[in-house]
Amino acid sequence: MELRRLCVSGFKAYDRCIDLEGSTLIYGPPNSGKSSLLEGLSMLMQSRGEQWILLEGPLLIVHEAEDVHRGGDVASPFTIEAHWSFGERIYGYSYTYATKGGYVEQTVFEDFKPVLTVAKRGQRGAVIYPPDLSAELCTAPYAVLNEDVLIPCGEVADERFKMAERILLELRVGLKDTFYYISGRRLAAWKYTYETHVDLLPATSVGPEGQYTVHQISRILAHPQFEPLRDELYRVLRQAGIDDVRVGLISTGRLAMYVKSRGGWTNAYNVGNFTKSVLPVLVQLVLSNEGSVVAIDDVDLAVPEEHAEGLLSIYLDIAKRRGLQLVMAARSRSFKEAARRLNATVVEL
Numbered sequence: 045m046e047l048r049r050l051c052v053s054g055f056k057a058y059d060r061c062i063d064l065e066g067s068t069l070i071y072g073p074p075n076s077g078k079s080s081l082l083e084g085l086s087m088l089m090q091s092r093g094e095q096w097i098l099l100e101g102p103l104l105i106v107h108e109a110e111d112v113h114r115g116g117d118v119a120s121p122f123t124i125e126a127h128w129s130f131g132e133r134i135y136g137y138s139y140t141y142a143t144k145g146g147y148v149e150q151t152v153f154e155d156f157k158p159v160l161t162v163a164k165r166g167q168r169g170a171v172i173y174p175p176d177l178s179a180e181l182c183t184a185p186y187a188v189l190n191e192d193v194l195i196p197c198g199e200v201a202d203e204r205f206k207m208a209e210r211i212l213l214e215l216r217v218g219l220k221d222t223f224y225y226i227s228g229r230r231l232a233a234w235k236y237t238y239e240t241h242v243d244l245l246p247a248t249s250v251g252p253e254g255q256y257t258v259h260q261i262s263r264i265l266a267h268p269q270f271e272p273l274r275d276e277l278y279r280v281l282r283q284a285g286i287d288d289v290r291v292g293l294i295s296t297g298r299l300a301m302y303v304k305s306r307g308g309w310t311n312a313y314n315v316g317n318f319t320k321s322v323l324p325v326l327v328q329l330v331l332s333n334e335g336s337v338v339a340i341d342d343v344d345l346a347v348p349e350e351h352a353e354g355l356l357s358i359y360l361d362i363a364k365r366r367g368l369q370l371v372m373a374a375r376s377r378s379f380k381e382a383a384r385r386l387n388a389t390v391v392e393l
Contacts, residue, residue: 254324
C-alpha cells in the first residue's frame with residue numbers, strides 16, 4: 045500500500061493537490077500549504093471507519109471548526125482527497141463537509157477515475173454520480189472510509205454501486221494501523237518527568253507531538269518482545285546526538301528519561317532542540333508497522349543545514365528496510381537538494 049495522490053480544497057488557506065511516488069519531500073516556503081496537506085490527510089485517517097469526520101482525534105485536534113474551513117466560513121465545504129495503490133489497482137476517496145448545515149459528499153475512485161459519488165439529500169442520501177445511476181440511501185452519508193455509508197433504501201443491482209462498496213471495504217480494512225503523523229509541534233511535548241500511566245497508549249506510535257516518545261523508549265528497553273527493535277533503536281540514537289539512554293521510575297507514578305551525550309548524562313528535557321526534534325521521528329520509524337505511511341511535518345525542524353543529507357539518508361534507509369513510505373514537509377533548501385540526491389521524490393509548492 046502506498047499513498048499516490050493527496051488533495052485538499054477549501055481546507056484552511058490553500059487548495060493543493062500533489063502526486064507522490066515512494067518517499068516524498070514536500071518543499072515550499074512558509075505558508076505555502078505543506079502542513080495543510082498533512083493535517084488534512086491526518087484528519088481523514090483518524091476518521092477512518094468512524095460515523096463522522098473527527099475534528100478531534102488521536103492524530104489531530106482542531107478545537108474550532110472555523111480553523112479548518114476557508115476563511116472561517118463553516119458553511120463553505122472543505123474537501124480532503126487521497127488515493128492509495130493496492131497491488132495493481134489504485135483506490136481513491138474524497139470527503140466533502142460543511143459544518144454549518146451538515147452537508148456531506150463522498151466520492152470513491154478507481155485508478156483516479158470517479159466510480160460513485162453520494163451526497164446528503166434532506167435527512168438521507170442519494171447517488172449523484174454517475175448521473176444514470178439513481179439510488180436513495182437510507183441514511184445521510186456521514187461515515188468516513190466505511191462501506192456502511194452505502195445503505196440503499198431498495199435493492200441496487202448496478203455493478204458500479206457494488207464496486208464502490210468493495211473499494212470502501214478494501215480501504216477501511218487495508219488502511220487500518222498504516223498511518224502515523226508527527227507534527228511540527230514536537231518540541232513542546234518534552235518534560236522533566238512523565239506519568240507512568242497513559243490512557244490508551246498507542247501500541248506503535250509516539251503521538252503526533254512526540255508526547256509518548258519516552259514511554260515508547262521505556263517499553264522498547266524493558267520488554268523482551270521488543271528486543272529486535274532495541275537493537276535498531278541503539279543503532280539510530282547517534283543520529284539524534286545520543287550515545288546512550290535510560291528511562292526509569294524516579295518517584296511513585298513518575299518516570300524520567302536521561303540521555304548520555306558527549307560523555308555526560310542529563311535529563312532529556314535539557315538536551316538541545318536538534319535532539320528533541322529528531323528523536324521522536326527516529327523512534328516512530330523504528331516502531332511503525334511495516335508497509336505504513338509516516339507523515340513528518342517540518343522534517344527540517346532544528347536541523348542544521350550541514351546535517352540535512354546525513355539525517356535524511358538515515359530516515360530513508362530505515363524506511364526502505366521497514367517498507368515505509370515517508371511523506372515529509374520542509375522549507376529548507378538543503379533538505380530539498382539532499383532529497384533529490386538521495387532519489388526521493390520532491391514536490392515543490
